[in-house]
Amino acid sequence: MNRRSATFAAAVVTLCLAFGAATAGAADVSFKGKTVAILIPYSVGGAADIMARQMLPFIGKQIPGNPTTIIKNMPGGGGIVGENWVYNSAPADGTIIGQFSTSVTDTIFKPKKVKFELAKLQWLGGVRETTVTFVSKDLGITKGTELGAVKKKLFFGTTSIQSPRSMIPRLLLKILGKDHKLVTGYGSSGDMRAAIRRGELNMTNDSQSGYFAAVLPMVEEGAVVPIAQEGTVQDGKIVRDPRLPDLPTYYEIVLELKGESIRKDPNYRAMELLAYLGGVRRGWVYAARVPKDVFNTMAASFDRFLKDKEMIAHFKKAIGFQLVSLNAPAAQAIIDKVVEIQKRDPEALEILKGMAQKP
């Protein structure tokens, strides 16, 4: 083979490769004729399931090739069975999308059974929500900063000692040095609302959906007072949720009472870590094995879905407030931050692990 023909051959190969790469990048992967399933790691009828069923008609029309979209439920292990399956065993062709709710905290609190790595999941998008702490009117306070001055004994209710949602208010009380009794075991937020009404509890917190749906009527009625919120992560910072602009975050309350120096307190850092952990309330993920081009196509579909005006209007009606969504890069950024803090601040992580053990 002479030199010229060798050069020619090389040029052809290069051209072919380049062309191949270009077409792979440009042309969308099509799901025509396929069935795309959103896998819910919980039973039919739970909050995660109901939300996904409402999403379904809106997401289907955004995916190239208009595939049939269905929900598959794989409950068990508090969500871990389904999450492990998505990561390790689901088909790698992109027809299975996992909807994860507690995967982020599971990696911290139940590490033995978790068979996936947070850093390697491919995040297609997610929604974020804040959480709101409210107290009974019997306490006679109107603001979170007055919490330390409450005379009555505080009974703070939550589902379980491991509930990440309850840990921020627990840390708040700890930093304020306020003695309280942690009452655990409630089945749902509904049970805790009933307990507040009958005086069994005088403090608890709820998700934003729960707050708008069922707590707000109690606030209007005068039975309870909201005092603080968790806030959401925006551009790497914890801010007040745009849907609750008048309610201060736990961090603001602590900073107002204790000053800037509190930022060095490991309890405060643990509080911040929790905000990032909850940054992606529900996320849609692909396993690490799903090819990049399939991921890009689906991430773009989710982006369109999350901007769909009809979908936004539907959810506004259904949950009573504007859905704030995260596209793929935004969700990924929060998860990266979580992974980074976990590595950087083992002390804060240990505090959280300790709180999951005893009140």
Added chain:
Amino acid sequence: MSFRGYSAVFTGALFLLMAWALWEASAWDIQASLMAWLIGLPTATLLALQLVREILGRTDAAARDGDEDPFGAALLNQQAAEAMDPAEERRRTASIIGWILGFAASIWLVGFQFGIGLVTLLYLKCAGERWSAVIGITVAVLAGVVLVFDCGMHIFFAEGKLFVWTGLSTSPLFSSFCYQVTSPFKG
């Protein structure tokens, strides 16, 4: 062994189960084990009491000691059992237990869709039914399952272990019949 003997063995087994449950619970902290102790201790006491009563023969089980075949259908249906030969009854009981376990095993090995068809077909044929009835019922049962549970509710049918071992499980045929049936008609 007499009926009373078998009965006492069963009660004894329940007592041992309860004792084991309490022993396990002793390793947990107070919050996880409170219920096990609160309910488990009285239950273990009641079971022990019952065991003693049965061994001493102070129960109604003692009255049935004369029964030839304690495990038969006699207890579910007195009349029919009286007329039946105990050996035949034992054979039938063993046979149906075999089918119940076999059905479960086939679901585990070849998955729901194949297992259902296979066992229905075999059972009916072994029961001496005509082919027309065998095939009719098998097809009806399969069609019902696929239409309602697969196509309608998208139940997640796990693949049979046999297909996992042989590496055939990637074919969608093994996780959803419905997919296979309907996909040619899509767009």
Added chain:
Amino acid sequence: MTLKRSLGWLALLTVLAVWIFLAQGMAGKIGAASVEGLVRVFSWPAFGYLLLGNAIGFAVGMLPGLGGPVTMALMLGFAFQLKMDAVEAFSFLLGMMAVTATTGDITSILFGIPGEGSTASTIVEGHPMAKKGEAGRALGASLMSSLMGAIIGAGAIAVAIPIVTPLVLALGTPEFFMLTVAGVTFVGALSGGSVVKGLAAGGLGFIFSLVGMDMQTATERYTFGTMYLWGGGETGGAGIGLVPATVGLFAIPEIIDLATKGGSIAQAQVGRLGGVFQGVKDAFRHWWLVARCSAVGTYIGIIPGMGGPVSQWVAYALAMQSSGKQDKVGTGVIEGVVGPGAANNSTLGGALIPTIAFGIPGNVTTAILLGAFLILGLRPGTSMLTKDLDVTFSLVWVLVVSNVITVSVCFLFLNQLARLTRIKGTLLIPPLLLFIYLGSYTHTNSFGDILVTLVFGALGWLMVVFDWSRPALLLGLVLGRLADNYLWITYSRYDFGFLTRPGVLIILCVILASIFYPAVSARLRRRASEGGS
């Protein structure tokens, strides 16, 4: 007996007087909203959706693999895709749900397999009736009592409106805990057979309920290191699923029995067509029992966490105790069909009360309905009792109208249904086994469900052979997790001080009375008969 009867009347009249006192001034508004609700249910297309819901519920109730709550969650998506308004959506969803407990009884009676998780109790007395050739009578009695129960449960919503706050908030968690213990004690001690064995079976059920990941402490209890037995998830739930355990305990022994004795389910000649009418007469003859069981079912519906799976057994115990036939358990005692038939239907009405009034869903069904409320832009709470009172009443009417329609339709087919018990057993066994496995598999869609069914099948069969109370064990399993949570809440909130609360003490007395009642009443009866002779 007369003393008990007159005490009952006295209690009823007192409640009525209190209610009239509290409802003063609301009567006119309630009347108007009630008429408006009825009109809205019968308007088009709401009524069409109601019929569609009834038809789906009919099938779902009868098929053991399909549960009412699961199907309702699936239909929720359908309802908002069709852009139904509130009354239309509830006609559809609640119309579907309301009839499942009614038609679920049919499968339980005919085949000994529970059509729904809340209809297992009708197997115990209803299926033996089918074996005796009295399927028609059992079906007639169960359907009629279901209708009566549904009407009473629905009526309870209307009655509850003025007194909803004390009704729902009177009892706290310590009392709930005591009620779970009382429920198991009732069923263990009063449903017949040996009291010691009954209570022990209930205790074992409690222990079985602990299997799984304890969400409080992250302790794995009796899981053998397997994830399947963890249970849990967003809707909670224990490691041992209710449906796999129920199906194993009750259906597997029936299959063994059917195959062993050969022939068809009905061993005797199926009674002439009059059987159905006889059953209807039974339901009316035992009207006082129907009323009490419906009341019990309604109140159990109000208590958070409990529902049909609990109320059916408490009603069964009540029915057996008041029938005086505790020595004939499992032989086809008609009271044991009528009582649970009414209770599992009235429970839905009761469960709706806290959902509507406070947005507190007591069980999975009402949690899904609450989801539907929100999607449709309704906010549960005081507005449902004032501004949207007509919607609230449309719910009441959906419960009533759905059951009237379904029960009427059932009566047209009842004789044909009863004839199913004459089909040769060998033809029935494959489909029945299929439904047993499919029904349990839908719990978590894993093979573990089938293993649980097999283990509980073996246990259930041995319990039948050695005469142990399966109802007590199952109720222990249903209530155990709840009791565990309630106990811990109580302990962490009140320490042991909860034992001095008056409500707790009263329930404690009732528990002790129910344990010793069988022995005392047997002794009294013996003394009376000795004195007489």
